[in-house]
Amino acid sequence: MDSISIEILKIVSEFSPVNTAQLVQVLGCSKRKVLAGLADLRVAGRIFTKIPLGHFSSEAAYQVWLENGGKEKITCHGRAAAARSNLTKARRNNTIPCRTIALLSSQGPLRAIDIARALDVPYNTLSGQLSTMVTRGQVIRTGRAGKSLYSLAPGVELEQGAATPVNGIFAECRNSAAMQRVLSVYGVRS
Incomplete structure (x- = not known):
């Protein structure tokens, strides 16, 4: 095991979860070297990676992290992403x-x-x-x-909560029996 891998293992063991960008910053080396070290450690079974959370010293450490507040962190992250998505939709409706x-x-x-x-x-x-x-x-x-x-x-009409205007005639045509037969020929399901 090379020196980068040893340093990665020390950092991950102490501060997990740690993401790749944090490892690059702490170690002061290139991302390519960090990724190579992570790949070696993963193959050897010395670390467990859960994207997008980061790297853990083992799968058991990941489970412990989940039980000790990790689930709440994931939930909060999901809520924040949903809020950003709703804000984007609101901006689109303001076009x-x-x-x-x-x-x-x-x-x-x-x-x-x-x-x-x-x-x-x-x-x-x-x-x-x-x-x-x-x-x-x-x-x-x-x-x-x-x-x-x-x-x-x-x-x-502008559908409730829709980001863009909807053409009702198109939707009616798309859902008609004739169009469904045409789409079935091409293997498209609506």
Whole structure:
């Protein structure tokens, strides 16, 4: 066993769980050397690695860690990840297309300038978004240039908790018996 492996074993035995980045920092050597030392120790059965928690001196040490507060640490980590995910979804629901769909569903057809004022976004920014939404079939534009009214396309709604607008017509088509037969030919299940 080389000197890096011996040092890794000492650190893991004393401070487990220890992750690879911490070992690199404490030992002051390259990550490649640390990974090679960890691989040697794992093959020899001298350490137990539980990703993403870190390295333990043995599987028994991992079980002891779980019983002495490790489960709570994992639970807290999971809750924090869920909170970050919910925050990301909330940010996505605050996009201009989502806000535009919500506005058009509550107030009906509006001119682009009125939508821009209601959403408090620059007209130039909104016009590009509206063009994309018209192309996607989420919004319908009626009237001539400069006096166009934008309204919500039939079947388009913002689902509760959804991150993006949903086209109800697409969902209806996808779930139809005919589409299910087509998808079954290709081995796709919905």
